[in-house]
Amino acid sequence: MSGTEAFIIFFNVLLINNFVLAKFLGLCPFFGVSKRTGDALSMGAAVVFVMFMASLVTAFINWFFLLGHPGNLFYRAMGGDPAAYDMTFLYTIVYILVIAVLVQLVEMALMKLSPPIYRALGIYLPLITTNCAILGVALLNNDFAVEASGFWVYLAKCLIQGLGAGIGFTIAMLLMSGIRERLEYIPVPKPFRGIPISFIVAGIMALAFMGFASMI
């Protein structure tokens, strides 16, 4: 994989196809936790971390257990036709369980290893399990497996996309929280106060992010 390719994957998911503003993934935390900048930053950090870990783990599982190709470990152990070991229809169940277990493990590890980080991110970790952005990045990573020449290239692409998606999510959260803090002092018409005006602001942000479309 060349440097340009990595660059394109990263910036594509960071700005052009921003997870929140162009792909509509992870909207619940985007509107729920973006009232204050501090909270938004903590949530963003937690999402970057979990997305990276989820990309790593699901890439391994997909390559070695689910795909029906010569890299499948069941095929290597038992032989026969590699396509017979194709279990890709189990994506949804396997990925959501892996992510749920992963988040639980990360929470327990953080509690033991680094109490300050746990105090900052702890309450957001359970919320992340049902965050569609995490499962979304794992499912979107599957497309890389078709074109990848080998496991390491596939893994690298997954990790770059996971990192880019997480950072893109954090950028959108930070921008949104900054705007919402100022919205508190603006005389918005009564029915539009709170969530409705936030949606319209997000729409204008999405319009601005569409300008990145011609960047690559």
Next chain:
Amino acid sequence: MSVFQTLKKGVFENNPVLVLLIGLCPTLATTTSVKNALGMGLATLFVLTMSNVVISMFSRFFPKKIRIPCFIVVIASFVTIVKMIMDAYAPPEINDALGIFIPLIVVNCIILGRAEAFASKNGVLASLFDGLGSGLGFMLALVVLAFFRELLGAGAIFDIPIHTSLKPITMFILAPGAFVALGSILGFVAWRRLRREERECAEAAGKYRAELIITSKNKPE
């Protein structure tokens, strides 16, 4: 509570999207046309109803501490069923448009929310109608949003052109239009709620004043 009341509560009072603000990701992503919205609404309705029924049947066997993972397995199984059915039978253009949002039904907060708040504590029949109500409410919100987005953004409903002389506002079928359209609909819902509250408030105040007048008149001199 009667069947009709349960359904009405799910569709209007506790509408998942317009009142409770959950399940927003598929709402915005799949409402580019009324057809896609109906497809997504039906898929979610099926998963929600079936998982509600199965969870209400088996909830007493789920250990309390790991009940959420158990719910997720049940929901994910039904999502897999829906995904396989859609791959086989749904029109390809709808299946492509919904894309990863079909497997993402599994993380839709509405389904886990109903499982935890209702199905795990109530009987099979009540859970069935609760699921139907919430699912229909979700579908209604999707179709309303898709109606406005398709009308403004493509000038058509169900791919049938409505107005041809005006140039459609393409922004409404793209990402920004989704946010603006849903924001406006939520603003409208909030406006109606505020107006009703004001009227109720005025009625209550009027009644209170009338009572005061009556009691002051009846006061012995």
